[in-house]
Amino acid sequence: GAVVSQHPSRVICKSGTSVKIECRSLDFQATTMFWYRQFPKQSLMLMATSNEGSKATYEQGVEKDKFLINHASLTLSTLTVTSAHPEDSSFYICSAGLTRSGANVLTFGAGSRLTVL
């Protein structure tokens, strides 16, 4: 149980375009989802916490207009990288939790590799 599906796994786009990444909890309802960014050989960096039905909470230094997060249902959260630039190229990972702090269940998606040309 507690499977999180992330799509797409890889995406290549041109500079200036927007890219949407989906994160779905397949067999449970996730009241909280987390979005992370990971650079090569570094640990995950929390970008934002999204709560179903309310606005996402962004970590310091993360531009909310750049990284749009929508958590419209208990099983789906999306991250849209708007007007992507090469420096946005990274590995983006989502995780889903069953409680507001995510302490009880925290399952990660397989990640999405974004390459901006």
Added chain:
Amino acid sequence: KNQVEQSPQSLIILEGKNCTLQCNYTVSPFSNLRWYKQDTGRGPVSLTIMTFSENTKSNGRYTATLDADTKQSSLHITASQLSDSASYICVVSGADKLVFGAGTILRVKS
């Protein structure tokens, strides 16, 4: 300041050998501590999760320990296999906050 420090940063061992990874934290209040295995280019996969009252938890060849008094945890891998090569991440959960360690990169050689 809430921090999670992992050591060593990287480790190379021979197949079949045991190894121990360390995680020290200063997160307070403490809710639970998790160890994850992350293969290159993949999302982290949970190995163990321990609460304040748990000292040891095993998952196959992986055994995690927790000393809540000294705020230290270890992950012991027994009889390592090539497939154990990955990054191992310690994550400590506090009050509505998850604090990630930088990870230990383990490489198992034949």
